[in-house]
Amino acid sequence: MTASAHRPGAGEPHDERLPPPAPVLGAQTWREIVHLLSNMPVGVAGFAYVTVFISAGAALSFTLVGLPLLAITLVGVRPLGRFERARARKLLRVHVEEPSPLRARERGFLPWLWTRLRDSVAWRHVLYFFVRLPWDWLTFGLVLPALFVAWPVLPWLTRGLTNVDRAFVRALLSPSDELERRIAELESDRGSVVDTAAADLRRIERDLHDGAQARLVALAMDLGLAKEKLLEDPQAAAAMVGEAHGEVKLALQELRDLARGIHPAILTDRGLGPALSSLAARCTADVTVTVDLDTRPAQAIEGITYFTVSELLQNISKHSAAHTARIDLWRTEDRLLLHVTDDGHGGANTTTGTGLAGLTERLTAVDGLLAINSPTGGPTTITAELPWRGRDEDQGRGSDSTAPRKRGRRQRLRSG
Structure with a gap:
């Protein structure tokens, strides 16, 4: 089985399920205690680094060394953020993805300098170490005495304090470059x-x-x-x-x-239902086509759907030795779903030929996906999912835009 599916955002944090606090100190409680006690030295070191070098760079920004000093400081703050993410991952069970490496679009010192000064991830790390220092001292001052005088409530105290730490990590140390990754x-x-x-x-x-x-x-x-x-x-x-x-x-x-x-004329004139039926009529297998759409999709989506079905039916005719096949097309919310099944001998995948691999690339280019389930011996089930984008009634139906929308009809067509 070969499948493609939507993945969560690359910078989306995910956490392990934590055991509930208990009067008897467990392993997770001890990890949280270690994290809270280590906040103070780590916070002091980070605060000192960003305060000294950011202040010096800002003070010297009118000289030749000020802006390069700021850029170098931002370069150095990224490893500090990486260390904090590793500490949170090990002790707090908070998993935050690493930011993407920062690269200048052009070569040269000035593009490098401008790219570093605009590094939003590094500036958020600077903010993290600035605002954390009072909290680090507070947590250290609460947890250290509680180890001796408030032992029974220590698990709940550490859980509450570390939940604030988890919020800091998620808010300021998680990647902020989802837009760049999307680009x-x-x-x-x-x-x-x-x-x-x-x-x-x-x-x-x-x-x-x-x-x-x-x-x-x-x-x-x-x-x-x-x-x-x-x-x-x-x-x-x-x-x-x-x-x-x-x-x-x-x-x-x-x-x-x-x-x-x-681009077939029947697709332009009559839509996907008749166009897919025309394709099914040329297939060697007995194909049943079911189209359940209230309106026609955008021309680009309509064309990709048509050629996807065309490629899949060609594969059925050439390679599957199938006797029957079925095509189902319907819309669900903002997605257009295509389901193609056949009773052939199976074995379809994206590695042995260029057809299915090309379909995968074409669908991915429009934020779609192609999922293939084709065990050896069959049957084969291929699901394509595309984003739904509609067209204006004037353009798609050739009618007055003020006319009431006709109720969608379910078309069931059979061809040999």
């Missing part, structure tokens, strides 16, 4: 879309060059020869014109097939 994902997806579009253009160019263009060139030559023979040998010229007429029909068919591969 990186979108840039990667954009690269996949560009590569797919380039491959499609190369395929169209190759099909035109090797197919219709070659036939049209041969047709022009045949018509030229027929024109020369028209007066000398009318019968031979008529035969050549007849052959040219056949070449014209073949060229038109190839152009029609090529246009259908770019």
